[in-house]
Structures are given as C-alpha cells and as structure tokens.
Amino acid sequence: xxxxxxxxxxxLLPCMxxxxxxxxxxTAVAQLAASDLQQLGASPTSRLTPMGAERAGNAAGTIPAxxxxxxxxxxxxxxxxxxxxxxxxAADKPLFSITAANAESYxxxxxxxxxxxxxxxxxxxxxxxxxxxxxxxxxxxxxxTRACAARAALAADGNGVSGCSGGIPFPQPKNGLEAIxxxxxxxxxxxxxxxxxxxxxxxxxxxxxxxxxxxxxxxxGNLTMANEDIIANRRANYLQIVTAPPRLAGEVxxxxxxxxxxxxxxxxWIYNPGQRRVRLAPTVAYDNPIxxxxxxxxxxxxxxxxGAPDRYDWKLIGRKxxxxxYNSYRLSSPQLKYSDIAKAGHLNPEHLRYELHRVxxxxxxxxxxxxxxxAKRVFYIDEDSWMIVALDKxxxxxxxxRVAEQHSFNLYDMGLFFPTVExxxxxxxxxxxxxxLRNQERVFFMPxxxxxxxxxxxxxxxxxxx
Numbered sequence: 447x448x449x450x451x452x453x454x455x456x457x458l459l460p461c462m463x464x465x466x467x468x469x470x471x472x473t474a475v476a477q478l479a480a481s482d483l484q485q486l487g488a489s490p491t492s493r494l495t496p497m498g499a500e501r502a503g504n505a506a507g508t509i510p511a512x513x514x515x516x517x518x519x520x521x522x523x524x525x526x527x528x529x530x531x532x533x534x535x536a537a538d539k540p541l542f543s544i545t546a547a548n549a550e551s552y553x554x555x556x557x558x559x560x561x562x563x564x565x566x567x568x569x570x571x572x573x574x575x576x577x578x579x580x581x582x583x584x585x586x587x588x589x590x591t592r593a594c595a596a597r598a599a600l601a602a603d604g605n606g607v608s609g610c611s612g613g614i615p616f617p618q619p620k621n622g623l624e625a626i627x628x629x630x631x632x633x634x635x636x637x638x639x640x641x642x643x644x645x646x647x648x649x650x651x652x653x654x655x656x657x658x659x660x661x662x663x664x665x666x667g668n669l670t671m672a673n674e675d676i677i678a679n680r681r682a683n684y685l686q687i688v689t690a691p692p693r694l695a696g697e698v699x700x701x702x703x704x705x706x707x708x709x710x711x712x713x714x715w716i717y718n719p720g721q722r723r724v725r726l727a728p729t730v731a732y733d734n735p736i737x738x739x740x741x742x743x744x745x746x747x748x749x750x751x752x753g754a755p756d757r758y759d760w761k762l763i764g765r766k767x768x769x770x771x772y773n774s775y776r777l778s779s780p781q782l783k784y785s786d787i788a789k790a791g792h793l794n795p796e797h798l799r800y801e802l803h804r805v806x807x808x809x810x811x812x813x814x815x816x817x818x819x820x821a822k823r824v825f826y827i828d829e830d831s832w833m834i835v836a837l838d839k840x841x842x843x844x845x846x847x848r849v850a851e852q853h854s855f856n857l858y859d860m861g862l863f864f865p866t867v868e869x870x871x872x873x874x875x876x877x878x879x880x881x882x883l884r885n886q887e888r889v890f891f892m893p894x895x896x897x898x899x900x901x902x903x904x905x906x907x908x909x910x911x912x
Contacts, residue, residue, distance in 0.1 A: 478595040482618050486592055496588035497581075498595075498617025498628075499829035500804065504767060508577060508802050512830060515582025517861040525859050528892035530884075533775035534858070535578065544572040544769065544800075555768050555802065557826060559838040559849030562873055567791045577801040578773055580856045581830035581863040586669045587633045591617060600624065605756045606706030607631065611676070612667035614832060622760030622808045626751065626825070628832040631681070631705070635862055636670050637663040637896040641887040643784065646740035646879040651790030655883075656738030657690040663896040666705050675898070681705045683901035687909060688737060695719070697737060698906045701730060707754045715903045724903045732757065733819045742879035743848075743870045744819065750834035750852050750868065751825065757818050758810035765804050768826060770835040772801040774853035778866045782885045793869060793880060798853070804829045805836070820847070828854075831863040848872050857891060864891070 478486070487496030495501050495512050503511040519525050520534040544552050546564045553561060563570055590613030598615035599608045604623040607615050615631060616624035640660045647653040665671070665680040684701040688694045696719030704710040714730035717723070731753050733744040746753045777787070777797050787794050806827040812818055821844065826836040837850040850870040857864050871878040884890045899905060 478598075478616075478618060483592070483596060486595060486617060487588055494617070495830065496591060497583070497614055497830060497832060498591075500765075504804070509767065509804060510577060510579055512579045512581075515830070515861070515863070516580045516856045516858045517582050519858050523858075527859055528889050530778065530780045530890055531775055531855065531857065533773075533779065535575070535773055535775070538575050538799075540573040540575055542574055544574060546570075552769070557768060557824075557836050557838055557849075558846060559836065559871075560769070562846055563792065563849055563871060566873060566876075569789075569795075570792050571795045572769060572800045573795060573798060574769055574800045574802070575773075577803060579803070579830055580773055581828070582856060582861045583633050583863065584669060584861055587613065587667065589613075590667060600627070601706045602708050603756060604760070605708050605754055606704075608706055610666075610705075612669075619762060619806065622762040622810065623755060625762055625806050625808050625827060626755055626760060626810070629751065629825075629827055629834050630755075631666060632832040633667050633862070634662065634664055634682075634864070635860065635893065636668045637661075637894050639889070639892045639894050641884060641889050642881070643883040643887070644738050644879060644881045645784065645788050645883065646738075646742050647788055647790065647877065649790060649876045651788065653788060654691055655784060656688065656694060657887075658738075659687040659689055661685040661894070661896065661900070663898070663901060677898060679704050679706055679710055683898065685901055685906065685909075694738060698909050699727070699730065699737070700901060700903065700906050702901070703753075707756075712753060715906065717906050717909065724907055733817075739879055740877075742872060742877060743881075747850070747870060748868075748881070749865060750837050750850060751823070755810070757813055757816040758823070759813055761809045761811070763807035763809060765829065766807050767802055767804055768836065769800045770803050770805065770826065770828065771798060771851050771853040772803060772828075772835070772855075774799055774855050774866050777853055778855070778884060778890070780885055784883055784886060787867075787883065787885070788880065791876060792871065792878060793867075803835075833863065833865060847874060860893070 485493040501512050503509045523532045549564045594610035594613030594615050595617050597609040601608050607627050614628050616628055619625040643655045643657050645653040645655050662684050664682045665676045681703045686699040688697045698717035700715045702713040714727040715724050716727040730745055732746050808825040810823045812821045820839045821842045822840040824838040825834050828835045835852045839848040841847040852865050853867045854865050866882055868881045
C-alpha cells in the first residue's frame with residue numbers, strides 16, 4: 447500500500463500504452479499520487495500551485511515564483527464591471543526585443559512558429575517584458591481541482607473525462623491527452639456575455655470587421671449554479687450572434703458542448719436570417735470553416751483548440767521555458783482603434799507584450815484513417831492557467847503551415863485568467879486572422895444570470911434579425 451501512495455494508480459480495462467500516451471477501450475482511473483495531492487497548493491510553501499504548476503521560479507531568476515496571482519483590483523485602478531481593463535503594468539519597459547537579426551540568440555526559448563514569423567516578416571518583433579505570473583482563479587475552483595485530481599479518469603479512447611464535475615482533472619499530467627483536457631476544462635467563469643470583433647486582413651492589410659455578441663453558460667465547474675440546475679455531462683452552452691457586417695448580421699449559432707463526448711457528442715444549431723429557420727449544424731466541428739473567418743482558421747482552432755480530441759494521437763513532450771504573449775492589457779486598450787492594431791502581415795508589435803514563462807509542450811499527430819487539414823499540431827500550454835498560448839500547425843507534407851498565439855490577461859475584478867486577442871497566421875498565403883478584438887466595443891465582459899432555457903433551438907428563433 448505504501449507504494450500505491452507514491453505512484454499514480456491505474457485501474458485498466460483493455461488498453462495500450464505507447465509513446466503517444468494511454469489509449470483505452472474502457473475507462474482508466476488516473477488518480478493523482480497522494481504525495482502530489484498533498485503538495486497541490488495546500489500552503490504558500492507547497493511545491494505546486496493549486497493548478498499543478500511549479501510554485502518556484504526558475505534558477506536564472508527570469509521567471510518569478512507564483513505568489514497567488516492577481517486576486518483583486520490593483521491599487522490605483524478604478525474598474526467598472528463589464529468595461530475595459532486598465533493595465534496595472536503600464537509603467538513596465540521592454541527588457542529587450544527579439545527580431546530576425548538576433549533570433550538565433552534566443553532560439554531555445556522560441557517556438558518554430560515564432561522563428562518562422564520573424565523570418566517571414568522583417569517588420570515583426572517580440573518586445574519582451576519582465577515576467578509576471580498573474581494567473582489566478584477563485585478559491586472554489588482550486589477546491590474543485592483538488593477534489594477532481596483525486597478521482598479523475600480519461601473516458602474511452604480519451605474522448606472525455608469522468609469522475610469530476612469541476613476543476614482541472616490532471617494537474618500533473620502523464621500524457622498529452624490529460625494535458626489537453628486540462629485546457630478544455632479550465633475555469634472560464636459561470637455565465638457571461640462578450641462583445642468582440644474578428645478581422646482577417648488581406649496581404650495589403652485591408653479588412654472588413656465581423657462583429658459578434660457571445661453568451662456562454664458553463665455547467666462543468668460552475669461555482670454559483672444550484673446543483674439541480676446543472677445538466678449532467680454538459681460542459682457549456684454557447685450562443686454566438688453575428689451583428690455586422692450587414693450581409694452576415696442576424697446569423698445565430700448555438701452549441702451544446704459536453705465533457706464525455708462518447709456519451710454525448712457536441713450538438714449545434716444555426717439560425718439563418720435569410721431562411722428564417724433553425725437547423726442542425728453537424729459541420730460545427732473539426733476542420734470545417736467558420737463564419738467571418740475568410741478560410742483562415744477551422745472550427746476547432748477557436749481558443750487554440752476546442753471540441754473532441756479523438757482524431758489525434760497525443761504526446762506529452764514535457765515542460766520548457768519560452769517567450770509567450772502574457773498580461774496583454776495594452777493590446778485590448780480602448781485607447782487603441784482596430785486600425786492601430788491591424789497591419790499588413792501581422793499585428794502592430796508596438797502593442798504586444800511577451801514574457802518568459804514555463805509551458806507544457808504537447809504534440810498531436812493525426813491518427814491513420816482519420817482526416818483533418820492539420821497533420822500535426824504542436825501546443826504550448828501555460829502551466830499557471832492551462833491555457834494554450836502558442837500553437838504550430840503542420841500540413842500533410844510535414845511543412846509548418848499556420849502559427850497561432852493566444853494573448854491573455856487577468857480579469858482582476860473576478861480573479862479570472864482569460865483570453866483576449868487570438869491570432870492565427872498563415873505562412874503560405876501571408877495572411878492572418880485576429881479574433882477577440884474589443885477595443886472599440888462598449889461592453890467587453892459582463893457576468894450574467896443565464897439559464898439552460900436561454901440555450902435551446904426554440905430560444906434562438908427569436909434572436910436573429912436581418
């Protein structure tokens with residue numbers, strides 16, 4: 447029994463263990479070792495944070511220790527819920543800039559995609575600032591994670607998670623599937639509305655903005671909903687309404703996303719204002735295109751990866767230190783217009799902030815007999831938040847095709863680490879798509895009281911307008 451407390455325990459049905467991870471025909475119980483569970487954010491002296499990251503900084507002192515992140519509105523900042531977030535680090539100056547000329551000196555802390563962008567665009571640079579580990583979540587989410595880690599299990603073929611109703615299931619992942627499920631199930635809040643814009647500039651930098659109103663209600667990990675209102679196995683309900691340009695305005699997308707997708711796959715409906723009818727939308731998954739995306743990204747590209755992971759073999763490479771977008775308050779400032787940010791080939795680097803952080807490095811390789819436009823995807827997942835922050839995507843020839851970065855920041859009135867602008871670059875056609883711009887929107891993020899009845903096919907019939 448003593449050995450069982452030191453090792454991660456597995457109760458296996460027919461399974462195979464290979465370089466890509468653990469794949470089972472039944473359910474594998476992958477409980478966190480008791481020694482790690484004891485260290486999971488139990489005290490300020492614990493080795494691990496409540497999310498499973500290493501609490502200590504690095505030996506060089508270029509990554510600080512995690513001190514709890516930002517859990518309240520910083521001193522000197524006045525914030526109105528729903529509005530834009532002032533930059534608590536506005537006084538910070540860049541330590542240095544990485545350019546095509548000096549990239550070789552920093553290559554060990556850059557992804558292949560970042561190196562490719564520096565090579566492709568002479569005007570691109572990465573301004574590197576002091577690292578600040580600001581990621582934080584509500585205490586109840588930490589408690590959920592601790593409880594979940596003791597009983598989490600990958601469902602059949604890894605296409606879901608069982609044993610948990612909230613929290614990060616695998617704070618010390620042992621394979622790539624566990625790491626990607628941590629990203630998929632991280633805490634986003636309970637229910638909210640956002641307003642944002644997508645742009646997909648031409649090579650010359652011209653674009654037409656597509657505006658969205660977005661509502662979400664989370665069942666998995668919800669901290670305020672009554673237990674009787676939580677739908678079993680439901681991860682979240684999403685509602686997306688296109689508000690501009692006129693040719694797209696009024697289109698409504700409804701998605702029901704589930705935790706164990708073997709039991710209940712994703713369900714989606716779309717309201718078309720021209721037809722004035724709601725219909726099932728089975729193509730809202732995998733590598734199908736999106737509304738307003740101009741062919742620059744797939745459905746499962748959103749938030750860097752979403753949906754079922756069943757078409758890939760997942761491999762956990764390990765942890766490494768790289769420069770990633772972080773604390774991106776300036777990029778979302780209402781003092782900037784979209785034209786200040788969107789430039790030909792890439793975003794204006796003057797408004798971007800990069801920091802050195804530790805990430806989990808995960809590779810996903812397309813399974814034989816399945817299809818997807820990306821033959822391989824390489825993910826870099828922030829250890830403090832479990833958010834994918836950098837992504838390289840390869841085509842069927844094995845060539846690097848698309849490069850993505852997720853900018854993020856702490857919503858400090860809620861103690862919630864959240865994505866802001868998400869950018870996908872296409873190295874082959876010289877274009878990119880930037881999603882989540884909200885500089886010129888009146889409301890950014892507004893917590894709401896929503897119910898499951900707000901997310902039904904019947905409810906969206908009355909939403910769409912021409």
